[in-house]
Amino acid sequence: MTNGPGPRSAPRLEHWTHLVLLGGTVVSAILLVVGLALAAAGQGAVLHLHPSGPSAWDVFSHAQDADPATIALELGLLALAATPVVRVAVLGIGWSRQGEPRFAAVAFTVLALLVLSVVLGVR
Protein backbone atom coordinates (compact mmCIF):
# COMPACT_ATOMS: atom_id res chain seq x y z
CA MET A 1 0.00 0.00 0.00
CA THR A 2 1.39 3.42 -1.00
CA ASN A 3 1.40 6.42 1.35
CA GLY A 4 0.79 9.08 -1.30
CA PRO A 5 -1.41 9.20 -4.40
CA GLY A 6 -0.87 6.32 -6.77
CA PRO A 7 -2.59 3.35 -8.39
CA ARG A 8 -4.21 1.11 -5.80
CA SER A 9 -4.30 -2.66 -5.77
CA ALA A 10 -7.79 -3.87 -6.65
CA PRO A 11 -9.92 -5.14 -3.76
CA ARG A 12 -10.93 -8.77 -3.98
CA LEU A 13 -14.43 -8.33 -5.43
CA GLU A 14 -13.18 -5.97 -8.12
CA HIS A 15 -10.52 -8.54 -9.01
CA TRP A 16 -13.07 -11.34 -9.35
CA THR A 17 -15.30 -9.11 -11.44
CA HIS A 18 -12.32 -8.30 -13.66
CA LEU A 19 -11.63 -12.03 -14.08
CA VAL A 20 -15.25 -12.82 -15.01
CA LEU A 21 -15.37 -10.06 -17.62
CA LEU A 22 -11.96 -10.91 -19.02
CA GLY A 23 -12.65 -14.64 -19.03
CA GLY A 24 -15.98 -14.21 -20.79
CA THR A 25 -14.49 -12.12 -23.57
CA VAL A 26 -11.54 -14.49 -24.04
CA VAL A 27 -13.75 -17.59 -24.23
CA SER A 28 -16.09 -15.82 -26.62
CA ALA A 29 -13.23 -14.57 -28.81
CA ILE A 30 -11.71 -18.06 -29.10
CA LEU A 31 -15.02 -19.61 -30.10
CA LEU A 32 -15.70 -16.86 -32.62
CA VAL A 33 -12.29 -17.22 -34.25
CA VAL A 34 -12.78 -20.99 -34.45
CA GLY A 35 -16.26 -20.54 -35.88
CA LEU A 36 -15.16 -18.05 -38.55
CA ALA A 37 -12.21 -20.24 -39.50
CA LEU A 38 -14.46 -23.29 -39.84
CA ALA A 39 -16.95 -21.32 -41.90
CA ALA A 40 -14.24 -19.94 -44.17
CA ALA A 41 -12.72 -23.39 -44.64
CA GLY A 42 -16.05 -24.97 -45.42
CA GLN A 43 -17.75 -22.38 -47.59
CA GLY A 44 -15.20 -19.84 -48.77
CA ALA A 45 -17.25 -16.62 -48.57
CA VAL A 46 -18.75 -16.29 -45.08
CA LEU A 47 -20.20 -12.82 -45.14
CA HIS A 48 -23.25 -13.31 -47.32
CA LEU A 49 -26.42 -11.46 -46.49
CA HIS A 50 -29.28 -13.81 -45.83
CA PRO A 51 -32.65 -13.78 -44.12
CA SER A 52 -32.98 -14.58 -40.44
CA GLY A 53 -32.10 -18.13 -39.58
CA PRO A 54 -33.28 -20.51 -36.87
CA SER A 55 -33.23 -19.32 -33.29
CA ALA A 56 -30.22 -20.20 -31.18
CA TRP A 57 -32.38 -22.56 -29.13
CA ASP A 58 -33.47 -24.43 -32.29
CA VAL A 59 -29.84 -24.75 -33.36
CA PHE A 60 -28.86 -26.41 -30.10
CA SER A 61 -31.95 -28.60 -29.87
CA HIS A 62 -31.01 -30.00 -33.30
CA ALA A 63 -27.27 -29.82 -32.83
CA GLN A 64 -26.68 -33.03 -34.75
CA ASP A 65 -27.98 -31.33 -37.90
CA ALA A 66 -26.06 -28.05 -37.50
CA ASP A 67 -22.62 -27.48 -38.98
CA PRO A 68 -19.70 -27.00 -36.56
CA ALA A 69 -19.16 -23.40 -37.63
CA THR A 70 -22.71 -22.42 -36.72
CA ILE A 71 -22.49 -24.10 -33.34
CA ALA A 72 -19.15 -22.47 -32.55
CA LEU A 73 -20.41 -19.02 -33.54
CA GLU A 74 -23.66 -19.41 -31.58
CA LEU A 75 -21.76 -20.60 -28.52
CA GLY A 76 -19.28 -17.75 -28.81
CA LEU A 77 -21.95 -15.09 -29.05
CA LEU A 78 -24.05 -16.63 -26.28
CA ALA A 79 -20.97 -16.76 -24.05
CA LEU A 80 -20.47 -13.07 -24.77
CA ALA A 81 -24.10 -12.20 -23.93
CA ALA A 82 -23.94 -14.28 -20.74
CA THR A 83 -20.80 -12.53 -19.43
CA PRO A 84 -22.57 -9.46 -17.95
CA VAL A 85 -25.18 -11.75 -16.39
CA VAL A 86 -22.50 -13.81 -14.66
CA ARG A 87 -20.84 -10.55 -13.57
CA VAL A 88 -24.02 -9.47 -11.80
CA ALA A 89 -24.28 -12.83 -10.04
CA VAL A 90 -20.66 -12.57 -8.87
CA LEU A 91 -21.31 -9.11 -7.47
CA GLY A 92 -24.37 -10.34 -5.59
CA ILE A 93 -22.49 -13.24 -4.06
CA GLY A 94 -19.48 -11.06 -3.30
CA TRP A 95 -21.43 -8.36 -1.51
CA SER A 96 -23.33 -11.03 0.45
CA ARG A 97 -20.04 -12.44 1.70
CA GLN A 98 -18.65 -8.99 2.46
CA GLY A 99 -21.62 -8.21 4.69
CA GLU A 100 -23.20 -5.63 2.40
CA PRO A 101 -26.76 -7.01 2.20
CA ARG A 102 -28.22 -3.88 0.61
CA PHE A 103 -26.03 -4.03 -2.48
CA ALA A 104 -26.33 -7.82 -2.60
CA ALA A 105 -30.11 -7.46 -2.71
CA VAL A 106 -29.81 -4.89 -5.49
CA ALA A 107 -27.58 -7.20 -7.51
CA PHE A 108 -29.94 -10.17 -7.16
CA THR A 109 -32.83 -7.93 -8.16
CA VAL A 110 -30.99 -7.01 -11.36
CA LEU A 111 -30.28 -10.71 -11.94
CA ALA A 112 -33.97 -11.51 -11.58
CA LEU A 113 -34.85 -8.80 -14.08
CA LEU A 114 -32.34 -10.24 -16.58
CA VAL A 115 -33.84 -13.70 -16.19
CA LEU A 116 -37.28 -12.18 -16.70
CA SER A 117 -36.15 -10.56 -19.95
CA VAL A 118 -34.85 -13.91 -21.23
CA VAL A 119 -38.11 -15.63 -20.33
CA LEU A 120 -40.15 -12.89 -22.03
CA GLY A 121 -37.97 -13.20 -25.10
CA VAL A 122 -38.32 -16.95 -25.36
CA ARG A 123 -42.10 -16.82 -25.02
Added chain:
Amino acid sequence: MPVSSLARFAILIFAGVGTGMLGAVLGIGGGVFLIPILVLGLGLPMHQAIAVGLLSVVATSSAVASTNVERGTANMRLAITLEIATSLGAIAGGLAAGRLSHRALEGLFAVVVVPAAIFMWRGRAGHSVVAAGSSTQNPAPALGALGAEYFDEATGTMVSYRVRKLWAGLGIAFVAGGLSGLLGIGGGVFKVPALHLICEVPMKAAAATSNFMIGVTAAAGAFLYFGRGQVPLAFTATVVLGVLAGSALGSVVNRRLGAGAVQKLFAVLLVGASLQMMYRALILGE
Protein backbone atom coordinates in the same frame (compact mmCIF):
# COMPACT_ATOMS: atom_id res chain seq x y z
CA MET B 1 -23.21 -2.36 -56.34
CA PRO B 2 -22.52 -5.60 -54.51
CA VAL B 3 -19.82 -5.43 -51.90
CA SER B 4 -17.27 -8.21 -52.12
CA SER B 5 -16.83 -10.50 -49.13
CA LEU B 6 -13.30 -9.21 -48.59
CA ALA B 7 -14.51 -5.63 -48.62
CA ARG B 8 -17.33 -6.55 -46.22
CA PHE B 9 -14.84 -8.21 -43.92
CA ALA B 10 -12.60 -5.13 -43.94
CA ILE B 11 -15.51 -2.76 -43.31
CA LEU B 12 -16.80 -4.88 -40.45
CA ILE B 13 -13.39 -5.19 -38.81
CA PHE B 14 -12.65 -1.46 -39.01
CA ALA B 15 -16.16 -0.58 -37.86
CA GLY B 16 -15.66 -2.89 -34.91
CA VAL B 17 -12.26 -1.44 -34.05
CA GLY B 18 -13.66 2.11 -34.15
CA THR B 19 -16.62 1.09 -32.01
CA GLY B 20 -14.36 -0.53 -29.45
CA MET B 21 -12.10 2.52 -29.23
CA LEU B 22 -15.08 4.83 -28.77
CA GLY B 23 -16.34 2.63 -25.99
CA ALA B 24 -13.03 2.60 -24.17
CA VAL B 25 -12.61 6.36 -24.28
CA LEU B 26 -16.17 7.64 -23.92
CA GLY B 27 -18.01 4.94 -21.98
CA ILE B 28 -20.52 4.31 -24.75
CA GLY B 29 -21.21 1.09 -26.59
CA GLY B 30 -20.87 2.63 -30.03
CA GLY B 31 -24.03 1.03 -31.40
CA VAL B 32 -25.40 4.41 -32.35
CA PHE B 33 -22.59 4.78 -34.89
CA LEU B 34 -22.23 1.11 -35.84
CA ILE B 35 -25.84 0.46 -36.85
CA PRO B 36 -25.94 3.07 -39.66
CA ILE B 37 -22.71 1.63 -41.09
CA LEU B 38 -24.30 -1.80 -41.19
CA VAL B 39 -27.62 -0.64 -42.64
CA LEU B 40 -26.44 2.09 -45.03
CA GLY B 41 -23.02 0.74 -45.92
CA LEU B 42 -23.66 -2.99 -46.08
CA GLY B 43 -27.41 -3.26 -46.59
CA LEU B 44 -28.00 -5.32 -43.48
CA PRO B 45 -31.69 -5.47 -42.48
CA MET B 46 -32.43 -3.16 -39.55
CA HIS B 47 -33.40 -5.84 -37.03
CA GLN B 48 -30.19 -7.77 -37.76
CA ALA B 49 -28.15 -4.56 -37.48
CA ILE B 50 -29.71 -3.94 -34.08
CA ALA B 51 -28.71 -7.44 -32.98
CA VAL B 52 -25.12 -6.83 -34.11
CA GLY B 53 -25.18 -3.50 -32.31
CA LEU B 54 -26.37 -5.01 -29.04
CA LEU B 55 -23.71 -7.73 -29.03
CA SER B 56 -21.05 -5.19 -29.94
CA VAL B 57 -22.12 -3.13 -26.94
CA VAL B 58 -21.76 -6.21 -24.73
CA ALA B 59 -18.29 -6.81 -26.16
CA THR B 60 -17.19 -3.20 -25.61
CA SER B 61 -18.59 -3.15 -22.11
CA SER B 62 -17.05 -6.45 -21.03
CA ALA B 63 -13.63 -5.76 -22.51
CA VAL B 64 -13.26 -2.20 -21.27
CA ALA B 65 -14.96 -2.66 -17.91
CA SER B 66 -12.60 -5.50 -17.02
CA THR B 67 -9.79 -2.93 -17.00
CA ASN B 68 -11.74 -0.06 -15.43
CA VAL B 69 -12.85 -2.26 -12.55
CA GLU B 70 -9.26 -3.16 -11.75
CA ARG B 71 -8.23 0.51 -11.87
CA GLY B 72 -11.14 1.57 -9.68
CA THR B 73 -12.62 4.11 -12.11
CA ALA B 74 -15.86 2.11 -12.55
CA ASN B 75 -18.15 2.65 -9.56
CA MET B 76 -19.72 -0.80 -9.18
CA ARG B 77 -22.11 0.16 -6.37
CA LEU B 78 -23.50 3.09 -8.33
CA ALA B 79 -23.67 0.97 -11.48
CA ILE B 80 -25.62 -1.89 -9.90
CA THR B 81 -28.05 0.59 -8.34
CA LEU B 82 -28.71 2.26 -11.68
CA GLU B 83 -28.93 -1.14 -13.42
CA ILE B 84 -32.26 -1.77 -11.73
CA ALA B 85 -33.63 1.20 -13.62
CA THR B 86 -31.93 0.38 -16.93
CA SER B 87 -33.07 -3.24 -16.79
CA LEU B 88 -36.65 -2.21 -16.09
CA GLY B 89 -36.38 0.31 -18.90
CA ALA B 90 -35.00 -2.27 -21.32
CA ILE B 91 -37.86 -4.64 -20.54
CA ALA B 92 -40.41 -1.86 -20.92
CA GLY B 93 -38.74 -0.76 -24.16
CA GLY B 94 -38.73 -4.26 -25.54
CA LEU B 95 -42.39 -4.77 -24.73
CA ALA B 96 -43.32 -1.39 -26.22
CA ALA B 97 -41.31 -2.01 -29.41
CA GLY B 98 -44.34 -3.06 -31.36
CA ARG B 99 -46.31 0.07 -30.49
CA LEU B 100 -43.83 2.87 -31.19
CA SER B 101 -42.21 3.48 -34.54
CA HIS B 102 -38.43 3.63 -34.73
CA ARG B 103 -38.86 6.84 -36.70
CA ALA B 104 -40.54 8.60 -33.80
CA LEU B 105 -37.89 7.46 -31.36
CA GLU B 106 -35.02 8.40 -33.62
CA GLY B 107 -36.45 11.88 -34.00
CA LEU B 108 -36.86 12.17 -30.22
CA PHE B 109 -33.32 10.94 -29.70
CA ALA B 110 -31.99 13.56 -32.10
CA VAL B 111 -33.79 16.35 -30.23
CA VAL B 112 -32.84 15.23 -26.72
CA VAL B 113 -29.16 14.69 -27.48
CA VAL B 114 -28.45 18.24 -28.64
CA PRO B 115 -28.88 19.97 -25.23
CA ALA B 116 -26.76 17.24 -23.66
CA ALA B 117 -24.02 17.95 -26.22
CA ILE B 118 -24.12 21.66 -25.41
CA PHE B 119 -23.82 21.04 -21.69
CA MET B 120 -20.98 18.58 -22.24
CA TRP B 121 -19.05 21.04 -24.40
CA ARG B 122 -19.40 23.76 -21.78
CA GLY B 123 -18.43 21.44 -18.97
CA ARG B 124 -18.96 22.18 -15.27
CA ALA B 125 -16.96 24.33 -12.86
CA GLY B 126 -16.40 21.41 -10.52
CA HIS B 127 -17.89 18.38 -8.91
CA SER B 128 -18.44 17.20 -5.36
CA VAL B 129 -14.80 16.45 -4.63
CA VAL B 130 -13.96 15.36 -1.10
CA ALA B 131 -10.40 15.62 0.19
CA ALA B 132 -8.28 12.75 -1.06
CA GLY B 133 -6.27 10.43 1.10
CA SER B 134 -9.00 8.20 2.52
CA SER B 135 -8.46 4.47 2.39
CA THR B 136 -10.01 2.75 -0.59
CA GLN B 137 -11.01 -0.13 1.67
CA ASN B 138 -12.92 2.18 4.01
CA PRO B 139 -13.98 5.29 2.08
CA ALA B 140 -14.44 8.44 4.13
CA PRO B 141 -18.02 8.76 5.45
CA ALA B 142 -18.34 12.07 3.59
CA LEU B 143 -18.38 10.13 0.28
CA GLY B 144 -21.67 8.40 1.13
CA ALA B 145 -22.68 4.85 0.28
CA LEU B 146 -22.30 5.40 -3.47
CA GLY B 147 -19.31 7.74 -3.48
CA ALA B 148 -15.89 6.50 -4.50
CA GLU B 149 -12.36 7.51 -5.35
CA TYR B 150 -9.86 6.55 -8.04
CA PHE B 151 -6.35 7.40 -9.19
CA ASP B 152 -6.34 9.55 -12.33
CA GLU B 153 -3.24 8.65 -14.34
CA ALA B 154 -3.55 11.69 -16.55
CA THR B 155 -3.21 14.12 -13.63
CA GLY B 156 -1.38 11.88 -11.16
CA THR B 157 -3.88 12.60 -8.38
CA MET B 158 -6.49 10.73 -6.37
CA VAL B 159 -9.99 11.94 -7.20
CA SER B 160 -12.79 11.47 -4.67
CA TYR B 161 -16.42 12.25 -5.32
CA ARG B 162 -19.86 12.01 -3.81
CA VAL B 163 -22.91 11.06 -5.92
CA ARG B 164 -25.71 13.65 -5.98
CA LYS B 165 -29.35 13.55 -7.18
CA LEU B 166 -29.54 9.77 -7.44
CA TRP B 167 -33.27 9.80 -8.18
CA ALA B 168 -32.73 11.92 -11.26
CA GLY B 169 -30.00 9.55 -12.35
CA LEU B 170 -32.36 6.59 -11.89
CA GLY B 171 -34.98 8.28 -14.04
CA ILE B 172 -32.56 8.91 -16.87
CA ALA B 173 -31.19 5.37 -16.54
CA PHE B 174 -34.73 4.05 -16.99
CA VAL B 175 -35.18 6.12 -20.16
CA ALA B 176 -31.77 5.04 -21.46
CA GLY B 177 -32.68 1.41 -20.85
CA GLY B 178 -35.94 1.86 -22.69
CA LEU B 179 -34.20 3.35 -25.70
CA SER B 180 -31.67 0.54 -25.62
CA GLY B 181 -34.42 -2.02 -25.91
CA LEU B 182 -36.04 -0.11 -28.76
CA LEU B 183 -33.07 1.09 -30.80
CA GLY B 184 -30.38 -1.49 -30.08
CA ILE B 185 -27.98 0.96 -28.45
CA GLY B 186 -26.29 0.74 -25.07
CA GLY B 187 -27.67 4.03 -23.83
CA GLY B 188 -24.31 5.44 -22.83
CA VAL B 189 -24.97 8.65 -24.77
CA PHE B 190 -27.57 9.43 -22.10
CA LYS B 191 -25.98 7.80 -19.09
CA VAL B 192 -22.58 9.52 -19.31
CA PRO B 193 -23.98 13.10 -19.41
CA ALA B 194 -26.49 12.21 -16.69
CA LEU B 195 -23.82 10.79 -14.40
CA HIS B 196 -21.49 13.72 -14.98
CA LEU B 197 -23.85 16.68 -15.20
CA ILE B 198 -26.63 15.63 -12.80
CA CYS B 199 -25.07 13.14 -10.40
CA GLU B 200 -21.80 15.14 -10.42
CA VAL B 201 -19.57 12.16 -11.05
CA PRO B 202 -16.18 13.10 -12.57
CA MET B 203 -16.08 12.55 -16.30
CA LYS B 204 -13.67 9.63 -16.35
CA ALA B 205 -15.59 7.81 -13.61
CA ALA B 206 -18.87 8.60 -15.39
CA ALA B 207 -17.57 7.08 -18.64
CA ALA B 208 -16.15 4.03 -16.87
CA THR B 209 -19.32 3.45 -14.82
CA SER B 210 -21.56 3.87 -17.86
CA ASN B 211 -19.43 1.43 -19.81
CA PHE B 212 -19.74 -1.04 -16.93
CA MET B 213 -23.54 -0.75 -16.99
CA ILE B 214 -24.37 -0.90 -20.69
CA GLY B 215 -23.32 -4.53 -21.04
CA VAL B 216 -26.17 -5.64 -18.79
CA THR B 217 -28.70 -3.52 -20.66
CA ALA B 218 -27.58 -4.75 -24.07
CA ALA B 219 -27.42 -8.39 -22.98
CA ALA B 220 -31.07 -8.29 -21.96
CA GLY B 221 -32.02 -7.17 -25.46
CA ALA B 222 -29.61 -9.51 -27.22
CA PHE B 223 -31.28 -12.63 -25.81
CA LEU B 224 -34.52 -11.58 -27.50
CA TYR B 225 -32.78 -11.53 -30.88
CA PHE B 226 -31.16 -14.90 -30.30
CA GLY B 227 -34.61 -16.28 -29.66
CA ARG B 228 -35.92 -14.88 -32.94
CA GLY B 229 -32.95 -16.11 -35.02
CA GLN B 230 -32.08 -12.53 -35.98
CA VAL B 231 -28.38 -12.59 -35.13
CA PRO B 232 -26.30 -12.78 -38.34
CA LEU B 233 -23.57 -14.99 -36.96
CA ALA B 234 -20.61 -14.30 -39.24
CA PHE B 235 -21.28 -10.55 -39.41
CA THR B 236 -21.61 -10.30 -35.66
CA ALA B 237 -18.55 -12.43 -34.96
CA THR B 238 -16.41 -10.28 -37.25
CA VAL B 239 -17.57 -7.01 -35.70
CA VAL B 240 -17.18 -8.34 -32.16
CA LEU B 241 -13.59 -9.41 -32.81
CA GLY B 242 -12.89 -5.92 -34.17
CA VAL B 243 -14.54 -4.40 -31.10
CA LEU B 244 -12.36 -6.42 -28.74
CA ALA B 245 -9.23 -5.28 -30.56
CA GLY B 246 -10.40 -1.66 -30.59
CA SER B 247 -11.23 -1.77 -26.89
CA ALA B 248 -7.68 -2.81 -26.09
CA LEU B 249 -6.31 0.09 -28.15
CA GLY B 250 -8.77 2.53 -26.64
CA SER B 251 -7.84 1.58 -23.07
CA VAL B 252 -4.23 2.56 -23.77
CA VAL B 253 -5.26 5.88 -25.33
CA ASN B 254 -7.71 6.69 -22.54
CA ARG B 255 -5.08 6.60 -19.81
CA ARG B 256 -3.29 9.52 -21.37
CA LEU B 257 -6.27 11.67 -22.23
CA GLY B 258 -7.32 14.46 -19.91
CA ALA B 259 -10.95 14.64 -18.73
CA GLY B 260 -11.50 17.86 -20.65
CA ALA B 261 -10.49 16.29 -23.95
CA VAL B 262 -12.84 13.35 -23.35
CA GLN B 263 -15.69 15.72 -22.57
CA LYS B 264 -15.30 17.77 -25.73
CA LEU B 265 -14.85 14.69 -27.90
CA PHE B 266 -18.06 13.31 -26.47
CA ALA B 267 -19.91 16.55 -27.19
CA VAL B 268 -18.82 16.49 -30.84
CA LEU B 269 -19.86 12.86 -31.24
CA LEU B 270 -23.22 13.58 -29.65
CA VAL B 271 -23.92 16.23 -32.29
CA GLY B 272 -22.89 13.78 -35.00
CA ALA B 273 -25.19 11.13 -33.56
CA SER B 274 -28.04 13.63 -33.37
CA LEU B 275 -27.70 14.63 -37.03
CA GLN B 276 -27.46 11.02 -38.09
CA MET B 277 -30.58 10.01 -36.19
CA MET B 278 -32.52 12.99 -37.55
CA TYR B 279 -31.47 11.95 -41.07
CA ARG B 280 -32.76 8.45 -40.49
CA ALA B 281 -36.01 9.66 -39.01
CA LEU B 282 -36.83 12.33 -41.59
CA ILE B 283 -35.15 11.14 -44.79
CA LEU B 284 -34.90 7.36 -44.58
CA GLY B 285 -38.11 6.92 -42.67
CA GLU B 286 -36.65 3.86 -40.88
